[in-house]
Amino acid sequence: MNKKFYIYGNWKMNLGPAEAADYGRCLAALLDEHPLENSVSLGLFPPALSLAALSKELKNVTLGLQDVSCHPSGAYTGELSVAMLREAGCSHALVGHSERRQYHGETSQLVAQKARACVEGGLIPVVCIGETLQQREAGQVFSVIEEQLAPVKAALPDDAQWLVAYEPVWAIGTGRTASALDAAAACAFAEKLAHVPVLYGGSVKESNAAELFAQSHVSGALIGGASLKPKEFFAIAQAASSVK
Numbered sequence: 620m621n622k623k624f625y626i627y628g629n630w631k632m633n634l635g636p637a638e639a640a641d642y643g644r645c646l647a648a649l650l651d652e653h654p655l656e657n658s659v660s661l662g663l664f665p666p667a668l669s670l671a672a673l674s675k676e677l678k679n680v681t682l683g684l685q686d687v688s689c690h691p692s693g694a695y696t697g698e699l700s701v702a703m704l705r706e707a708g709c710s711h712a713l714v715g716h717s718e719r720r721q722y723h724g725e726t727s728q729l730v731a732q733k734a735r736a737c738v739e740g741g742l743i744p745v746v747c748i749g750e751t752l753q754q755r756e757a758g759q760v761f762s763v764i765e766e767q768l769a770p771v772k773a774a775l776p777d778d779a780q781w782l783v784a785y786e787p788v789w790a791i792g793t794g795r796t797a798s799a800l801d802a803a804a805a806c807a808f809a810e811k812l813a814h815v816p817v818l819y820g821g822s823v824k825e826s827n828a829a830e831l832f833a834q835s836h837v838s839g840a841l842i843g844g845a846s847l848k849p850k851e852f853f854a855i856a857q858a859a860s861s862v863k
């Protein structure tokens with residue numbers, strides 16, 4: 620049986636609408652020329668303003684944004700609601716990315732509220748978790764995973780559809796990847812707690828993707844830097860497509 624792989628690109632604050640349209644055309648051409656196995660599900664999380672331009676060029680790719688409000692509407696300047704994301708064509712949203720936790724003070728409680736808002740409103744949340752270098756060095760990898768997942772699990776019904784992205788903070792954008800075995804151990808632990816597929820994130824690129832995807836509890840990747848070029852992103856997807 621082929622494992623299902625989620626290959627998701629988080630563009631962060633990169634690629635405006637014109638670049639997103641070029642990207643969409645390029646990726647669509649690659650997908651036409653070299654179709655991926657059905658076991659691979661591709662997803663992109665562009666900046667909100669680039670979503671329409673991207674979705675116009677690219678069909679059959681999961682779309683989501685990088686954050687979403689926990690509120691349904693109202694006086695929340697700058698925020699976007701679950702209903703707005705859905706209307707714009709999103710099926711997913713990232714919640715609790717470490718950059719949101721770090722630069723915007725998002726707590727695991729708020730992340731849980733956002734995840735619940737998604738599930739209640741019909742979006743699939745991709746809940747991002749992961750330890751800092753300091754926490755890893757203090758031997759706290761598993762307790763951090765447990766602490767970050769607990770409020771989310773408590774907030775969601777048992778049959779909720781969601782995903783987890785395990786992204787050790789020290790591996791994000793640094794070129795340092797967790798070893799495939801460390802990534803697998805953390806993903807396996809998170810999967811056991813959450814009972815949903817767990818993606819790995821943190822400096823995933825073409826050269827390390829195959830080894831990560833060969834680990835039985837790594838169900839895909841959340842890719843930042845290497846998702847910004849359609850060819851690189853596609854090459855990572857091909858690595859997932861070739862896993863037997």
Ligand code: PGA
Nearest residue numbers: 791792821822842843844
């Ligand atoms: P990176 O980012 O691949 O550039 O390390 C991953 C992420 O933050 O989702």
